Amino acid sequence: MAIVFRTIWVIAYRELVRFVADRPRMFSSFSMPLIFLLIFGAGFGRLIGQMMPGVDYIQFMYPGILAMTVLMTSIMSGISIVWDREFGFLKEVLVSPLSRSGVLAGKAIGAAIIAMVQGAIMLVLAPIVNVPITLGKVLALLPLLLILSLSLSGLGLLIGARMRSQQGFQIVMQLVIFPMMFLSGIFFPVSGVATWLEVLSKLNPVTYGIDAIRQVFLGTEVAGVTVFGHTMGIVDSAIVVAMVGAVLLTAAIWVFNRQE
């Protein structure tokens, strides 16, 4: 068991050192949510805002952008495995006495720490875009972001566990991640859209993560996903995300361990 913990910290440590060393990646992981926040907020804000009377669009969208930052970084933990495999470093890890299950857990935790830092930077930006934020909200958000990040790392790692090329990962990104992002209620409320879209949204774990975060900001009036007549509270949604994440991470570890 001691070896599993050592593995987790060694791998997470390396993810962090690497993240700091790789400036372009650091920059790009911050820039995309910022660009979305600016363009959607300033551009569409007024237009879309008219469809949802009573809610400022930027206030609606900000929690989604926060979740998206976490989503992007977490999924990237998967590409780091593909990267390691492509450039040979994975062999160094596989031939060491480190535990293979621990390797994946370490990558997920490393990604979660980075995602938390990025989330924190987004929180600092909140007052600038006119989203009120309090210490209470921050304290409620951090565990949510952590759970969301670990779960989505599980997804990224599952995709990357056996993949051999980064191009392959990018394709899966586009086929899985972007639909997941757009069907999660980042940009529009899940309720009140076409039925098939609503069903897909409710199957999407990201929806619950975003909804929980949104509830912290806006309360249950605007947010709250209704599943079989039950409106999901913050804790309900967090449990859904955590459970899906546990399944994804277990699957990723299983797939990763099976390789010779």
Next chain:
Amino acid sequence: MDVIEASNIVKRFGELEAVKGVSFSVKAGEIFGLLGPNGAGKTTTINILCTLLKPTDGQARVNGHDVIKERSQVRQSIGLVFQEPALDDYLTAEQNLRFHGYAYGVPRNVLEPRLKELLEMMELWDRRKGKISTYSGGMKRRLEIARGLLHHPRVLFLDEPTLGLDPQTRRRIWDYIHDLRKRENLAIFMTTHYMDEAENCDRIAIMDYGRTVALDTVEKLKDGVGGDVISIKTEDNEEAVRLLEGQYKFKPSIENGIISFTVSHGEEFLPKFVSGFPIRLISIGLRRPTLEDVFLKLTGRNIREQEVDSMQKLKNMAKMRGH
């Protein structure tokens, strides 16, 4: 004590039998070489000993630990340098080594002096803060050797340690390897397809098509060829071959218009041969056998020809895939 004991290792990949029952043992402090053409099963064998692959059949122990049942003990007692670099390009040399140290649980008070000692030995201390992406191929290989030694392994595995390096760098890497053996008393297990490099090994196993066809010291293998190699060029090579086979009872081989055969006590044989041979000689030479001759004698093929063969195979495969 034997640090590696392999008995009857077999590895199948579906239909393909890459290793067909290989056995050998390696002593502490020995440089042991696995020599053979590309595709002979050398890397597969090394991967089995390093626990990266499970053997289909047979057993192997490294430093007394079973490679299937006691993987982590085996991993802890070996260092490994792969054919392809396995470094993190984004980290510095030092960071790469530290990662390795943490991964192998090297205590901190041991790690720092050891790291300095190895980087100095490999002449990389001044560049320790440089990112790997700025390193040359030779520097990377040296860093990987340093990394492989960081946790005081009992065996260092080197898979084609000088592949793709220029002759000068190759020679330097060999100097380090000899130096290492003296300092650390560790066994070095290496693969190579360079005949001249294999001469550096204490003992060599020659591999061909997944089997070991010979295993001995370099000198004994060369003696096995049967004396000295005589190579001649004549005005009528066909007739000369016929004569050598019939009258002289040699087993000549012909390559690029030059006939070669082996005799014992070549120096004494030569004057007699020159005065007695009926066909006009254009040139004649005598040399000690090389490992190349050993390979030729054992397999009936030249190791270099085979490389051309495998290159051709690769090209054909590429064509079939429509490239």
